[in-house]
Amino acid sequence: MDKSILDEILRQVTKPVRYMGNEYNMVEKDPSKVLIRFAFAFPDVYEVGMSHLGMKILYHLMNDREDTYCERVFAPWTDMEQLMRKKGLPLFALESKDPIAEFDFVGFTLQYEMCYTNVINMLDLAGIPLRWWQRNEHHPFVIAGGPCAYNVEPLADFFDLVVMGDGEEVINELLDAYREWKVQGGRRQDFLIAAAHIPGVYVPCFYSVEYNDDGTVRSIKPNRDGVPPVVQKRVVADLDKAYYPETMIVPYMDIVHDRVMLEVFRGCTRGCRFCQAGMIYRPVRERSVPRLMDLADRLISNTGYEELSLSSLSTSDYSDLENLVKQLMERFAPQKVSFSLPSLRIDSFARELIEEMIKVRKAGLTFAPEAGTQRLRDVINKGVTEEDLLNSVRQAFELGWDTVKLYFMIGLPTETQEDLEGIADLARKVKSCYFGVTGGRRAGRLRVTVSVASFVPKPFTPFQWVGQDTVERMNQKLDFLKDKLRIKSVEFNWHDPRLSFLEGVFARGDRRLGEVLLKAWEMGCKFDGWAEHFKYDVWLKAFQDAGIDPGFYANRERAKEEVLPWSHIDVGVTPSFLWREYQKALKGELTPDCRTRCWGCGITRLEGGLCQ
Amino acid sequence: MRLVVKYEKQDRVKYISHLDLMRTLHRALRRARIPVAFSQGYNPQPKVAFAPPLSVGMTSQGEYMDVMLTSAMSPQEFCQRMNSVLPQGIAMLRAVAIDESLPSLMSMIERALYRITLKAPGLRMEEILKDFLFQPDIAITKSSKKGERLVNIRPMIHRLEIVGQNEEGVIMEAMLSAGSRESLNPGQLVHLLLEFAGAGEGSCCLPNIHRLDMFLYRGNEWITPLELGEDDGCGQADCGGYSL
Structure with a gap:
């Protein structure tokens, strides 16, 4: 690539460092000396993508192979894109600055439904034909993974293949198969056939979908021999033995999660019924304290980071958390390294732990009661009581905190007016708890932030059959809350219901939505998750032009018998378990943590699916 | 002990801002295990100060930082250890020990x-x-x-x-x-x-x-910050000329 054109462009854009590369620990290889060039693509800006743990793991894992050079590429911000198009500069990888169209693979991680137009935009900017059938032997294989890949149907036209589940093992098998294919020199389809035989690999073009007259799916079947009728996700059985990088790229710019990320375990045993991550990342697998200490040591000394976060879906559920935190404190507090524990559950908010932590630094506190009443919290199986919450909040106030954030969802199944009122009640109780602790001192400093999102039913959860609230209904509920939450020291903010609606459409969408995505992108939609770029009217027009009713996907309640667009994917957790949980939800019955006993979710059927 | 360090910012890192550069150097100091002094108080910060910042997009062979150490280290060792852990395009050129009571680089x-x-x-x-x-x-x-x-x-x-x-x-x-x-x-x-x-x-x-x-x-002349060094004046400050 002409570096002087890039230089000229970088002088004119905001945050040019997003496109510069050259960070400490960036892997440099001679591209002419590798067989496989892989562009790891994150369909959002640098500072979002660089905060993603999966990319950090797979980047170093692939680069540990001698035959492969994995580089990174992010969605250029609109000012950069405009100049790149004007100057004819194709989308390039940060490491070598080579166009990704010349690579063997372009692999997208799909973390969020509203990044789908960015996937299309990045392919276009790279000069890669958008749909799989338009590509030939000169084009890269465009592949995907990540949580949204489990129902990749709305993007099925755009990907050559998709990886289901933990990537650590399957990516190596995929690269080995590619290597063999490339050395032998076969047709493009030959590699896809070989890939389809790798467990966990889904090749959309080998499956045909038929529809009923009412628009629902009739069947999803392989259209050639030897392709598995159901693709089962991959599971890394032993996290201690699984690959974990000992070094991470240290960005120059301030990224969203700018710290060492130490994954303490994968999966979650809580079984919150709205939570897709809690279902698709099963089973729970922990790393041992010695392994974590060893990784922490190496990562801190190799990166120089001043902060380390213990990441997982519910870090306070780690079986040896006290011991781990104590050892980390002893080792790193003298080095002035601070810790963050995201996703602490409020029922296990351990005061001692927090007191330990604030010796180094005090971070903000967030609680997620999710619903306003006990009845509704039981429906969603969030086994947290009001007492738990108020106890935790009181302790936080006693320890000197003045600001807390409370997360809620509206539009959950069975929700009533009372549940909405409960949100405001809880905010008021938190406020009076503060005055109880402080006796009126520090009164001006209290800030309670109530954050509300509209519930989005997701595939592979007990609520996958539920009809989502319409945008009108969500707005009515928000208006009600805006009124109820006019409370001094309480700040109210909410997620745009129109965005929640589209998330709902694409989360449970089928292949017919590919056309809508393409039309929306053609009409200028991108960075839809960024409020300043979200064009709801354009989206509605795209649906209209494609002759598709978005409400069919978002607002419609599904029957038990309906063939769901993702029914050919097996994430371990079975549809019968999910349906059982759905029925229990409607009755307000709890399913306790599966560490107490097994509830037969089905994950143990999978190789490596044994629960710890 | 207080060191004044001259460093360069080359073409390949010219788009990083001053704030980014500060963060980068703080982290490099950790990686190099330099015994940097920290401020006291609630949120301890490394005692590292910088000369007037360079605008984004410019290169330099004459940048300076000022580092307070808790224990003695030869300026030469400082540079060597830092240079082994810095991204390409940033390099420590030379360091000297200076009188701790001197005002900040920014004000001098x-x-x-x-x-x-x-x-x-x-x-x-x-x-x-x-x-x-x-x-x-x-x-x-x-x-x-x-x-x-x-x-x-x-x-x-x-x-x-x-x-x-x-x-x-x-x-x-x-x-x-x-x-x-x-x-x-x-x-x-x-x-x-x-x-x-x-x-x-x-x-x-x-x-x-x-x-x-x-x-x-x-003293009636324009000097570079390196000339504040407490070396013997033979110009050897960058080659282990440190003495107390």
């Missing part, structure tokens, strides 16, 4: 020397420079917290001359005020110069600006 440094390469076809730079500098007053509006005010930047240009020419354009050197008292950004100077010449923004390529060094006034 008063001037910076730049090399400006400007592609300006059709412009008679020699004459333009002469006329430009002949103005007794070059007023610009500076906005600050107190609002906008007019500032005469002519006294902040201590030297501005053409020193050569190559395929990239006319090469100029500029000695400008820099530091906490008053300072002139070389990018702004070029902008004013082109405006003065009647050349629109589009008629020239953006200039390449490179900082050569920074200076402070001490």
Whole structure:
């Protein structure tokens, strides 16, 4: 690539460092000396993508192979894109600055439904034909993974293949198969056939979908021999033995999660019924304290980071958390390294732990009661009581905190007016708890932030059959809350219901939505998750032009018998378990943590699916 | 122990901002296991201070930082250890130990020397420079917290001359005020110069600006921060010349 054109462009854009590369620990290889060039693509800006743990793991894992050079590429911000198009500069990888169209693979991680137009935009900017059938032997294989890949149907036209589940093992098998294919020199389809035989690999073009007259799916079947009728996700059985990088790229710019990320375990045993991550990342697998200490040591000394976060879906559920935190404190507090524990559950908010932590630094506190009443919290199986919450909040106030954030969802199944009122009640109780602790001192400093999102039913959860609230209904509920939450020291903010609606459409969408995505992108939609770029009217027009009713996907309640667009994917957790949980939800019955006993979710059927 | 360190910021890292650079150097200090002193209090910060920042997009061979250490370390070892853990394009050039009681670099440094390469076809730079500098007053509006005010930047240009020419354009050197008292950004100077010449923004390529060094006034002469070093004056401060 002409570096002087890039230089000229970088002088004119905001945050040019997003496109510069050259960070400490960036892997440099001679591209002419590798067989496989892989562009790891994150369909959002640098500072979002660089905060993603999966990319950090797979980047170093692939680069540990001698035959492969994995580089990174992010969605250029609109000012950069405009100049790149004007100057004819194709989308390039940060490491070598080579166009990704010349690579063997372009692999997208799909973390969020509203990044789908960015996937299309990045392919276009790279000069890669958008749909799989338009590509030939000169084009890269465009592949995907990540949580949204489990129902990749709305993007099925755009990907050559998709990886289901933990990537650590399957990516190596995929690269080995590619290597063999490339050395032998076969047709493009030959590699896809070989890939389809790798467990966990889904090749959309080998499956045909038929529809009923009412628009629902009739069947999803392989259209050639030897392709598995159901693709089962991959599971890394032993996290201690699984690959974990000992070094991470240290960005120059301030990224969203700018710290060492130490994954303490994968999966979650809580079984919150709205939570897709809690279902698709099963089973729970922990790393041992010695392994974590060893990784922490190496990562801190190799990166120089001043902060380390213990990441997982519910870090306070780690079986040896006290011991781990104590050892980390002893080792790193003298080095002035601070810790963050995201996703602490409020029922296990351990005061001692927090007191330990604030010796180094005090971070903000967030609680997620999710619903306003006990009845509704039981429906969603969030086994947290009001007492738990108020106890935790009181302790936080006693320890000197003045600001807390409370997360809620509206539009959950069975929700009533009372549940909405409960949100405001809880905010008021938190406020009076503060005055109880402080006796009126520090009164001006209290800030309670109530954050509300509209519930989005997701595939592979007990609520996958539920009809989502319409945008009108969500707005009515928000208006009600805006009124109820006019409370001094309480700040109210909410997620745009129109965005929640589209998330709902694409989360449970089928292949017919590919056309809508393409039309929306053609009409200028991108960075839809960024409020300043979200064009709801354009989206509605795209649906209209494609002759598709978005409400069919978002607002419609599904029957038990309906063939769901993702029914050919097996994430371990079975549809019968999910349906059982759905029925229990409607009755307000709890399913306790599966560490107490097994509830037969089905994950143990999978190789490596044994629960710890 | 207090070290003043001279370092460079090359082309491949020219787009990182001053804040990014500070963060990068803080983390490099950790990786190099330099015994940096920390401030006391609620949120301890490393005791590292910087000379006047360089604008995004410019390169430099004359950047400075000021590091307080809790235990003695030879300036040479400091540079070696840092250079083994820095990203490409940032390198420690030389370090010296200085008197701990000296004021901050930011308050001592008063001037910076730049090399400006400007592609300006059709412009008679020699004459333009002469006329430009002949103005007794070059007023610009500076906005600050107190609002906008007019500032005469002519006294902040201590030297501005053409020193050569190559395929990239006319090469100029500029000695400008820099530091906490008053300072002139070389990018702004070029902008004013082109405006003065009647050349629109589009008629020239953006200039390449490179900082050569920074200076402070001490004992009746202009010296670089490295000359504050407590070495024996033989110029060996960068090769283990540290002594107490």
